[in-house]
Amino acid sequence: MTSLKGRDFLSILDFSVSELEAVFSLARDLKRKQRAGEAHPLCAGKTLAMIFQKPSTRTRVSFEAGMFQLGGHALYLNAADLQLGRGETVADTARVLSRYVDGIMIRTFKQSDVEELAAHAEVPVINGLTDWEHPCQILADFLTILEHKGRLAGLKLAYVGDGNNVAHSLLLGGARLGMRVAVSSPRGYEPAPDLVSRAAAEAVRTGGAVELTTDPAAAVRDADVVVTDTWASMGRESEHSARVKAFAPYQVNEALVAHARPDYIFMHCLPAHRGEEVVDAVMDGPRSVIWDEAENRLHVQKALLALVL
Numbered sequence: 001m002t003s004l005k006g007r008d009f010l011s012i013l014d015f016s017v018s019e020l021e022a023v024f025s026l027a028r029d030l031k032r033k034q035r036a037g038e039a040h041p042l043c044a045g046k047t048l049a050m051i052f053q054k055p056s057t058r059t060r061v062s063f064e065a066g067m068f069q070l071g072g073h074a075l076y077l078n079a080a081d082l083q084l085g086r087g088e089t090v091a092d093t094a095r096v097l098s099r100y101v102d103g104i105m106i107r108t109f110k111q112s113d114v115e116e117l118a119a120h121a122e123v124p125v126i127n128g129l130t131d132w133e134h135p136c137q138i139l140a141d142f143l144t145i146l147e148h149k150g151r152l153a154g155l156k157l158a159y160v161g162d163g164n165n166v167a168h169s170l171l172l173g174g175a176r177l178g179m180r181v182a183v184s185s186p187r188g189y190e191p192a193p194d195l196v197s198r199a200a201a202e203a204v205r206t207g208g209a210v211e212l213t214t215d216p217a218a219a220v221r222d223a224d225v226v227v228t229d230t231w232a233s234m235g236r237e238s239e240h241s242a243r244v245k246a247f248a249p250y251q252v253n254e255a256l257v258a259h260a261r262p263d264y265i266f267m268h269c270l271p272a273h274r275g276e277e278v279v280d281a282v283m284d285g286p287r288s289v290i291w292d293e294a295e296n297r298l299h300v301q302k303a304l305l306a307l308v309l
Helices: 017-036 058-069 090-098 111-120 135-149 165-176 193-206 216-220 237-250 290-308
Strands: 047-052 073-078 103-107 125-129 156-160 180-184 209-213 225-228 265-268
Touching: 017 135, 017 165, 017 290, 047 058, 058 073, 058 125, 058 290, 090 103, 090 111, 103 111, 111 125, 125 135, 125 290, 135 165, 135 225, 135 265, 135 290, 156 165, 156 216, 165 180, 165 193, 165 209, 180 216, 193 209, 209 216, 265 290
Parallel strands: 047 073, 047 103, 103 125, 156 180, 156 225, 180 209, 225 265
Antiparallel strands: none
16 A cells, blocks of 8 residues: 555645555545445544534535544534634644644635645644645546546546636646646636646646636537536635626536537536536436545545545
């Protein structure tokens, strides 16, 4: 087993290709064992602190259930419990928690808070989501693609929608793993230019490709994988009306996916606003793998925990 003990996972680029492959391999094995009812207490006696400044269904349940299935324990700590960065500093929180637990998962707004937490913690820190990246979700996405397509390198992944944290991690991770990643967003809602440049440089090294376009049909053309996300991410609800107007031409519907390969798969990290970024005919259609994708959050995060704790 690849040794990742003690490592942080703050960005999808924190792990090399071989390390990412080790996560996927262990995740598939743990998924098989879970379904077969085989015990796999790889984190027996260990405790994970889970800091939530942003609420969540999938992140909380998948990490909490995952630690239980691994023989460990998870502690849910919400913003009211900690007042992170408001009363006690992020650095002091990291130092204190390191004396109590074996690892910390944090779901928050600023990437800088996660980085500061990791800089002062003596235990591994996992990024459960920030406004900048969503690396655990992308691990689940890639595992799902592997299950349905058998490979990652050389595939075309089209992301249509807001240039948000999911788009960022797909660009970085897809480029690292040799995929062709096309992102289509309205003007003013594109992924961050410096991150796109970093992904493009990664793609040159791995044989992948990065493409940005305002034309969703061009992005989806011949895609093996089509991905979207909500138009107004958490914390941007006040922009919802303006975003619905701007993103209306970017809805993933039957006309748009007709440009993809006939055997394409559709993914969405959920929760979805049905009838906005995606129509029911696609979300519930035969090419949708969203429930496999949601389940795989559990398995990749268990693999990640088993490897780093």
